[in-house]
Amino acid sequence: MNSRIVCIAFNTFREAVRDRVLYNLIAFAVLLSGASILVGEISIDIERLVVVNLGLTAVSLFGVVIAIFIGIGLVSKEIERRTLYTVLSRPVRRWEFVVGKFFGLTGTLVVNTFFMALGVFLALLYVAHKFEKMDVWVLAALYFIVLQFLIVCALALFFSSFSTPLMSAVFTFALFVIGSLADDLRGFARITHGAGGWLATAIAYLVPNFSALNVINLVAHGGPVPGSLILYNTLYALLYSAMAVSGAVLIFQRRNLK
Amino acid sequence: MAAIEILDLEKSYLVGFWRKRPRLALRPLRLTIEEGEVFGFLGPNGAGKTTTLKLLMGLVFPTAGTARLLGCAMDDPRVKSQIGFLPEQPYFYDHLSARELLNYYAQLSGVPAKGRSARVEQMLARVGLSDSAGMQLRKFSKGMLQRVGLAQAILHDPKLVFLDEPMSGLDPMGRREVRDLIQQLRSEGKTVFFSTHILSDAEALCDRVGVIHQGELRGVGAVAELTSGKQGKVEIVFYAPEQKVPLALTGLGAEARISGDMVNAVLPEAQQEAALDVLRRERIKLISLTPVRSSLEEYYIQKLRPSPDATEAGREEADRKGAGA
Structure with missing residues (x-):
């Protein structure tokens, strides 16, 4: 990869770490260990189900919140503080800057998710006393969560390239919620006819399909994740985030840094 | 070869909420700066100095016109490795140390790892x-940040250095150090383009200056020429323990200022001999006699004044409006 992109990505990661973003891991650890102890006390035979459900949902929510709140400031904060001036006056192209920032944030989220995943597996070991073969699907669910983060980061970056940080946060979070209901939206589009049907179908396919990336319930019940779904979801997330980042680049390329 | 060739560079912004209208930030600017030159870009706040620098750095895009830096188009990425830039009141990544920041910029500028x-x-x-x-x-003072800013601007040994208000916010010692640094850059053969509204700095450092006001370049000139012109006046300094100016001297048209036991009198050059006769007659001790030369300040003030044509045009416009009403 281009060395300038790596350099910008590493600086973004270092900034997030030094700004104590990874402190969320402490809150996550407290939540998960508390829940595991509680579940161990009150649940009979469904400890695994509850811990996987709760753990993976927490991983997803913590990560989405970080992705939105850092993602919306990735470029706008640099413009506002004028740190960008001394970067873009060097042999750095604008698209390299945007892509570097995107990779820096996704890198931060991958590291964050890695530690949270360790927590989930420790909690699982605590309540079930051993790992089972089906626990390997928890890894697939975690991988899908990382794919969700890719899309959320890209959307936050896209909105922040032309909107205020507050509005970018609102737009990104709204799309995350709508996208999490994408399956229902597609079902609704199928039963609607006429112009409304066209509109519902367009919206259903335009919003990111986060519901396809959510297999938490499936793996909590020990169900396997099909290989084709892993392939489709990977391609879908890469394509969707690439489109959103490209949109951000296109807007940023034309932007005057007043 | 010209280090900077600005060819009718122009910038306007759209302002207003509903009905957007253009506001001209920089009128077509044409300016050439030779290699090895130290050029001062002078003007009051809001004159268009920073806009010009941002255009040259590719941070904002011109409405019209273009520029060539070191013989290349200004948006050519290759030229960026030959350019150093210090923005006005710079702000850097405060989670980094000065060493880490310079390392980061060195990597971005393509300084070899070795x-x-x-x-x-x-x-x-x-x-x-x-x-x-x-x-x-984040623990650095403003002066220290300005030093970091200067270091990052020259880190990759650029041929062309742009400094936006490099002395702003610095104490006298800091200003002196920046001046020394610019002198060093000049002796290394670098081209320096810096904006300022501190005229003494420009007078001490620059080969040439340009004055910009209300987005318009009002004049360009060599500092040596601008400050060497005689004004047809002389300045006489003499002892006056009784703190009195001889009446005969006042009669020659002298404008006198008493300071302690000395008098500083400025009078027309034609009256120089007559004034000396007065001093001899009154047995007053002369300390110095020097011709009054133009200062950069006078040039600057003159360029900032509206031109007679513009004033006339404004008056005619006002008359037309008055007649219409």
């Missing part, structure tokens, strides 16, 4: 920050 650390240490020493190199920038 020798990069040595180069960073050399720059830190050059701006006097070796002792605080490991401290996070």
Whole structure:
């Protein structure tokens, strides 16, 4: 990869770490260990189900919140503080800057998710006393969560390239919620006819399909994740985030840094 | 070869909420700066100095016109490695130390890995920050940040250095150091383009200056020429323990100022001999007699005044409006 992109990505990661973003891991650890102890006390035979459900949902929510709140400031904060001036006056192209920032944030989220995943597996070991073969699907669910983060980061970056940080946060979070209901939206589009049907179908396919990336319930019940779904979801997330980042680049390329 | 060729560069912004209308920030600017020159871009706040620098750095896009830097188009990425830039009141990544920041910029500028650390240490020493190199920038004072800014601007040994108000916010010692640094850059053969509204700095450092006001370049001239012109006046300084100015001297049209036991009188050059006769007759001790020369300040003030044509045009416009009403 281009060395300038790596350099910008590493600086973004270092900034997030030094700004104590990874402190969320402490809150996550407290939540998960508390829940595991509680579940161990009150649940009979469904400890695994509850811990996987709760753990993976927490991983997803913590990560989405970080992705939105850092993602919306990735470029706008640099413009506002004028740190960008001394970067873009060097042999750095604008698209390299945007892509570097995107990779820096996704890198931060991958590291964050890695530690949270360790927590989930420790909690699982605590309540079930051993790992089972089906626990390997928890890894697939975690991988899908990382794919969700890719899309959320890209959307936050896209909105922040032309909107205020507050509005970018609102737009990104709204799309995350709508996208999490994408399956229902597609079902609704199928039963609607006429112009409304066209509109519902367009919206259903335009919003990111986060519901396809959510297999938490499936793996909590020990169900396997099909290989084709892993392939489709990977391609879908890469394509969707690439489109959103490209949109951000296109807007940023034309932007005057007043 | 010209280091900077600005060819009718123009910038306007759209302002207003509903009905957007253009506001001209920079009128078509044509300016050439030769290699090895130290050029001062003078003007009051809001004159268009920073807009010009941002256009040249590719931070904002011109409405019309173009520029060539070191013979290349200004948006050519290759030219960026030959350029150093210090923005006005710079703000840097405050989670980094000065050493980490310079390392980061060195990587972005393409400084080879071999020798990069040595180069960073050399720059830190050059701006006097070796002792605080490991401290996070959020703990730095404004003056220290300005030094970091200068270090990052010259880190990659650029041929062309742009400095936007480099002395702003610095104490006298800091200003002196920046002046020394610009002198060093000149002796190394670099081209320096810096904006300022501190005229004494420009007078001390620049080969040429340009005055910009309300987005319009009002004049360009060599500092040596602008400050060498005689004004047809002489300045006489003499002792006056009784703090009195001889009446005969006042009669010659002298404008006198008493300061302690000395008098400083400025009078027309034609009256010089007559004034000396007065001093001899009154047995007053003469300290000095010097011709009054133009200063950069006078040139600057003159260029900032509206031109007679513009005033006339404005008056006619007002008359037309008055007649219409």
